[in-house]
Amino acid sequence: MTNVGKSSLYSKGGSCFRLLTPASSALMRLGAVMCLAAIASTATGEEWGSIQLLERDVPAGTSQRFAFVPDRTFESSYLNMPVFVARGAAAGPTLCLTAGVHGDELNGVEIARRAFSRIDPKTLRGTVIALPAINAEGVRTGNRYLSDRRDLNRAFPGSAGGSVARLIAHMVSTKVLVHCDALVDLHTASNERTNLPQIRADISDPEIRELAIHFGTGIVIAGKGPDGSLRREAAKAGIPSIIYEAGAPHRFQEEEIERGATGIDSVMAYLGMTDRPEREIPESRVYERSRWVRVPRGKGGFFFPEARLGTIVKKGEALGNIVDPLTDEPHTVVASVDGEIIGMAFSRPVLSGYALYHVAWHTAD
Numbered sequence: 414m415t416n417v418g419k420s421s422l423y424s425k426g427g428s429c430f431r432l433l434t435p436a437s438s439a440l441m442r443l444g445a446v447m448c449l450a451a452i453a454s455t456a457t458g459e460e461w462g463s464i465q466l467l468e469r470d471v472p473a474g475t476s477q478r479f480a481f482v483p484d485r486t487f488e489s490s491y492l493n494m495p496v497f498v499a500r501g502a503a504a505g506p507t508l509c510l511t512a513g514v515h516g517d518e519l520n521g522v523e524i525a526r527r528a529f530s531r532i533d534p535k536t537l538r539g540t541v542i543a544l545p546a547i548n549a550e551g552v553r554t555g556n557r558y559l560s561d562r563r564d565l566n567r568a569f570p571g572s573a574g575g576s577v578a579r580l581i582a583h584m585v586s587t588k589v590l591v592h593c594d595a596l597v598d599l600h601t602a603s604n605e606r607t608n609l610p611q612i613r614a615d616i617s618d619p620e621i622r623e624l625a626i627h628f629g630t631g632i633v634i635a636g637k638g639p640d641g642s643l644r645r646e647a648a649k650a651g652i653p654s655i656i657y658e659a660g661a662p663h664r665f666q667e668e669e670i671e672r673g674a675t676g677i678d679s680v681m682a683y684l685g686m687t688d689r690p691e692r693e694i695p696e697s698r699v700y701e702r703s704r705w706v707r708v709p710r711g712k713g714g715f716f717f718p719e720a721r722l723g724t725i726v727k728k729g730e731a732l733g734n735i736v737d738p739l740t741d742e743p744h745t746v747v748a749s750v751d752g753e754i755i756g757m758a759f760s761r762p763v764l765s766g767y768a769l770y771h772v773a774w775h776t777a778d
């Protein structure tokens with residue numbers, strides 16, 4: 414999956430443009446070479462046509478929805494997932510949308526479906542491949558993990574002989590990710606928490622930074638993501654990849670879903686795939702650092718949050734309370750840094766070390 418050249422440059426209406434202005438002159442030279450190659454291949458009659466994916470042929474200007482695994486064995490019913498493909502009438506990059514890696518994170522599943530359903534392949538330049546429910550079993554059962562209790566988002570790039578998680582990761586890596594020039598993976602906060610709409614991205618990579626900023630809505634949080642996560646492993650393989658996550662699991666939240674679908678529209682416009690408006694997240698909303706405020710040792714109890722998502726807080730400011738239900742002893746939860754609240758726990762029983770508030774800040778002021 415070394416498609417650095419592909420992801421650095423796309424052909425648009427007979428001319429060439431980059432995903433961004435590369436920082437290094439080596440990349441610029443590569444871009445120039447690829448640009449000439451694209452023109453040459455067009456001149457020799459190699460024209461844009463259908464895409465072959467998972468032994469299907471999707472003609473230019475059409476879209477299809479089908480099952481990843483066509484056979485009907487017992488095991489394949491656990492590995493299977495829906496695949497949506499829109500092949501544009503004109504040449505362009507391939508944007509991949511993934512959701513449901515954590516099966517209970519429903520906002521992402523609906524964002525992928527909604528963004529895909531709005532695509533008109535007759536006017537699209539390039540290709541969109543959506544896997545809206547990678548962990549389909551988890552989506553059906555409301556389970557973050559797979560049926561073998563493994564986290565699919567730690568199993569990438571996967572292997573051909575391994576657990577269900579590694580098998581699914583391997584299928585996705587070898588059959589779909591090889592086609593992707595850019596990837597948006599869709600999530601929500603994990604159990605019993607909620608997140609301010611945010612892009613997670615390794616902004617030290619200029620291509621990924623540009624992709625993140627052109628989501629156009631919410632904030633950007635810097636970070637590569639954990640080892641074995643789809644986003645990190647796809648980025649390692651040369652595919653600029655970002656996460657959008659918003660809201661809480663186990664429910665559909667209209668505002669977050671619509672915002673996510675709009676963000677994908679903006680990314681498509683940025684990649685030259687549509688003529689829709691292209692938007693940018695301002696520099697002041699790119700947060701390089703973040704830290705969790707946790708329950709101090711021995712201060713477990715019933716948690717009652719007060720500060721809300723999006724609140725700007727100062728170090729030492731009260732965020733909420735924990736009361737020990739056996740002793741009535743109260744504890745005030747305070748901010749450990751200045752910043753904006755980008756994630757928080759719902760009111761619930763909590764124990765030492767439980768993550769309560771996620772606070773992020775911009776270092777370049």
Ligand SMILES: [Zn+2]
Nearest residue numbers: 515518600601
């Ligand atoms: Zn997730």
